[in-house]
Amino acid sequence: xxxxxxxxxxxxxxxxxxxxxxxxxxxxxxxxxxxxxxxxxxxxxxxxxxxxxxxxxxxxxxxxxxxxxxxxxxxxxxxxxxxxxxxxxxxxxxxxxxxxxxxxxxxxxxxxxxxxxxxxxxxxxxxxxxxxxxxxxxxxxxxxxxxxxxxxxxxxxxxxxxxxxxxxxxxxxxxxxxxxxxxxxxxxxxxxxxxxxxxxxxxxxxxxxxxxxxxxxxxxxxxxxxxxxxxxxxxxxxxxxxxxxxxxxxxxxxxxxxxxxxxxxxxxxxxxxxxxxxxxxxxxxxxxxxxxxxxxxxxxxxxxxxxxxxxxxxxxxxxxxxxxxx
Amino acid sequence: xxxxxxxxxxxxxxxxxxxxxxxxxxxxxxxxxxxxxxxxxxxxxxxxxxxxxxxxxxxxxxxxxxxxxxxxxxxxxxxxxxxxxxxxxxxxxxxxxxxxxxxxxxxxxxxxxxxxxxxxxxxxxxxxxxxxxxxxxxxxxxxxxxxxxxxxxxxxxxxxxxxxxxxxxxxxxxxxxxxxxxxxxxxxxxxxxxxxxxxxxxxxxxxxxxxxxxxxxxxxxxxxxxxxxxxxxxxxxxxxxxxxxxxxxxxxxxxxxxxxxxxxxxxxxxxxxxx
Numbered sequence: 001x002x003x004x005x006x007x008x009x010x011x012x013x014x015x016x017x018x019x020x021x022x023x024x025x026x027x028x029x030x031x032x033x034x035x036x037x038x039x040x041x042x043x044x045x046x047x048x049x050x051x052x053x054x055x056x057x058x059x060x061x062x063x064x065x066x067x068x069x070x071x072x073x074x075x076x077x078x079x080x081x082x083x084x085x086x087x088x089x090x091x092x093x094x095x096x097x098x099x100x101x102x103x104x105x106x107x108x109x110x111x112x113x114x115x116x117x118x119x120x121x122x123x124x125x126x127x128x129x130x131x132x133x134x135x136x137x138x139x140x141x142x143x144x145x146x147x148x149x150x151x152x153x154x155x156x157x158x159x160x161x162x163x164x165x166x167x168x169x170x171x172x173x174x175x176x177x178x179x180x181x182x183x184x185x186x187x188x189x190x191x192x193x194x195x196x197x198x199x200x201x202x203x204x205x206x207x208x209x210x211x212x213x214x215x216x217x218x219x220x221x222x223x224x225x226x227x228x229x230x231x232x233x234x235x236x237x238x239x240x241x242x243x244x245x246x247x248x249x250x251x252x253x254x255x256x257x258x259x260x261x262x263x264x265x266x267x268x269x270x271x272x273x274x275x276x277x278x279x280x281x282x283x284x285x286x287x288x289x290x291x292x293x294x295x296x297x298x299x300x301x302x303x304x305x306x307x308x309x310x311x312x313x314x315x316x317x318x319x320x321x322x323x324x325x326x
Numbered sequence: 327x328x329x330x331x332x333x334x335x336x337x338x339x340x341x342x343x344x345x346x347x348x349x350x351x352x353x354x355x356x357x358x359x360x361x362x363x364x365x366x367x368x369x370x371x372x373x374x375x376x377x378x379x380x381x382x383x384x385x386x387x388x389x390x391x392x393x394x395x396x397x398x399x400x401x402x403x404x405x406x407x408x409x410x411x412x413x414x415x416x417x418x419x420x421x422x423x424x425x426x427x428x429x430x431x432x433x434x435x436x437x438x439x440x441x442x443x444x445x446x447x448x449x450x451x452x453x454x455x456x457x458x459x460x461x462x463x464x465x466x467x468x469x470x471x472x473x474x475x476x477x478x479x480x481x482x483x484x485x486x487x488x489x490x491x492x493x494x495x496x497x498x499x500x501x502x503x504x505x506x507x508x509x510x511x512x513x514x515x516x517x518x519x520x521x522x523x524x525x526x527x528x529x530x531x532x533x534x535x536x537x538x539x540x541x542x543x544x545x546x547x548x549x550x551x552x553x554x555x556x557x558x559x560x561x562x563x564x565x566x567x568x569x570x571x572x573x574x575x576x577x578x579x580x581x582x583x584x585x586x587x588x589x590x591x592x593x594x595x596x597x598x599x600x601x
Binding site for chain 1: 391393413414417418422425429432433434438441442443446447452453455456457459461500501503504
C-alpha cells in the first residue's frame with residue numbers, strides 16, 4: 001500500500017498530463033460536436049490562464065480581458081477584410097493587441113485592487129463599444145467573417161484537423177510558458193507584489209515595472225487566444241467582448257483556482273461544459289452553475305485545483321504516517 | 327521648539343556620515359509630524375531614535391527610507407543626496423529597512439521570502455525563463471542566512487505559520503539579505519514577549535560591526551545594550567541627543583518622554599539583563 005501511494009505521488013502529475021494529452025489528440029481527430037467543444041475550451045483556457053497570471057499571481061483582477069480577445073480577433077478580421085494576406089493579418093492582430101497592451105498598461109498599472117478592476121472593466125467596455133459602434137471599421141453588430149486561414153506549404157489551417165491541432169499546440173505552449181514564468185524569479189516577484197508590494201519595493205524591486213510586464217504578457221496571450229478564436233469560429237462580433245464574457249472569464253479563474261495556471265484551464269473546461277453541453281439538457285443551467293460556484297468558493301477556497309491539491313496533501317500525510325508505523 | 331537641533335553620533339563630524347538628515351520637515355494638512363529634524367549618523371554607529379508614541383518616529387523613518395517625501399529638507403546616504411530617490415533605488419544604494427507593522431510575504435515560505443530578497447539587487451529579478459530554485463547560489467545563501475538566526479528548520483514553512491518572534495527575525499533577515507550598509511529598524515521588538523525580545527536583542531548585537539544601525543524604539547529598555555547613542559524625538563522635533571547614558575539621565579527626557587522616573591540601574595528591565 002505504501003509503495004503504491006509513493007508511486008502515485010511520483011507519477012500522478014506526469015501520467016495525468018500524458019493521459020489528457022492523448023485523450024485530447026484522439027477526440028480532436030473526429031469532426032463534430034466534441035472536437036468543437038474541446039477547441040472552444042482550449043481557446044478560453046488560454047484567456048483564463050493569462051487572467052490568472054495577472055490575477056492569481058500579481059493580484060490584479062482584470063474585468064476587461066474579453067476586450068483584448070476581441071482586439072486580437074478583430075485585428076485579423078479587419079486586416080483580412082482589407083485584403084491583407086492571412087499571415088499578415090495574424091501579424092496585424094498580434095501587433096495590435098501588443099501595442100494596445102503596452103499603451104494601456106501605462107494607465108492600468110498606476111492603480112491596484114478595486115480601482116484596477118474598475119479601470120480594466122472600463123477598458124473592456126470601451127473596446128466593446130468600439131466594436132459595436134464603429135461600424136465603418138467593425139461592421140457593428142454583424143461582426144466580420146474570416147474565411148481564409150493562413151497556410152504555408154503542407155501546413156494549412158484551412159484544414160479543420162490542422163487547425164484543431166494547432167490550437168492544442170498553442171494552448172500547450174502558452175500553458176508551459178506561463179508555468180515557467182511563475183516559477184522564475186520574476187514569478188516569485190509577482191507573488192511578492194500580491195503579498196506585500198511596499199516590502200518588495202524596500203527590497204530593491206521596481207514593482208511598477210513588474211506589474212507592467214505581467215500585464216503586457218497577460219494581454220498579449222489573450223490576444224493570441226483572440227486570433228485562434230476568430231479562426232475557429234470564422235466570425236468575430238461584439239458579443240464576444242461584452243460584459244458577460246468578461247464575467248465568465250473571471251468565473252473560470254475563480255472556479256478553477258486562483259494562482260495555479262492549470263486550475264483556470266480546468267475552470268474553462270467546466271464553464272464551457274456548462275454553457276454548451278448542460279444548456280442543451282437543462283434550461284436552468286445558469287442556476288446550477290451559480291450553485292456550483294457557491295459550493296466551490298465555500299468548501300474549497302483554492303477552487304477545483306485547490307481541492308485536487310488538498311487530496312494530494314492528504315495522500316502525502318498518509319504516506320508519512322505509514323512510513324512512521326513501518 | 328528646538329528648531330535646527332542636530333544629533334551627531336559616533337566618530338568625529340569630519341567623516342562623511344553614513345546617513346544624514348538636514349532640516350527634515352513633513353506636514354500632513356497642517357499637522358507637522360516631523361519638524362526641522364537634522365541628524366548625522368556616523369558609519370558603524372548604533373543609533374537609536376526614541377520618543378513616545380506619536381512623536382513622529384515612523385514618519386521620520388519613512389522620510390529616510392523614501393516611503394514618503396519630505397515637505398522640506400534633505401536626506402544623504404554616505405554624502406550622496408537621496409532625497410528624490412524612490413525606496414527601491416535607496417535599497418540599491420545600501421539603505422535597508424524593516425517595518426513596525428511586520429511586513430514579510432505571508433503567503434510565501436521562509437525560503438521564498440529570503441530568495442526574493444536575495445534577487446532584489448540582482449538583474450535576475452527580471453529573469454523569466456529560469457526557475458528561481460535553480461539559482462543555487464542565491465538559495466544556498468538564503469538558507470545560510472536563515473541558519474544564522476535559527477530559522478534553518480523553518481525554510482519550507484509559510485511565513486503566515488511562523489511565531490511572532492520568528493516573523494520579526496525574518497523581517498530583519500529580509501533587510502539583511504540585501505547586505506545593506508545602513509539598516510533602519512522600526513521597533514524590531516514591538517509586540518514581542520520578554521524572551522523573544524532577548525532573542526531579537528542578541529540578533530541585533532550579532533550584526534556585523536561595519537553595518538550602521540538606526541533603530542526606532544519607544545521602549546528604552548530594548549535599546550539598552552544595543553545602541554551606543556540616541557536622539558529623542560518629541561512632537562516631531564529633536565529635544566535631546568547624545569550617548570545612551572546621558573539620554574537616560576537627561577531631565578527633559580525624563581519629563582517629556584518617560585513621564586516617570588528612570589528606573590535605577592539595578593532593576594533595569596528583564597530584557598536588558600539577558601545573556
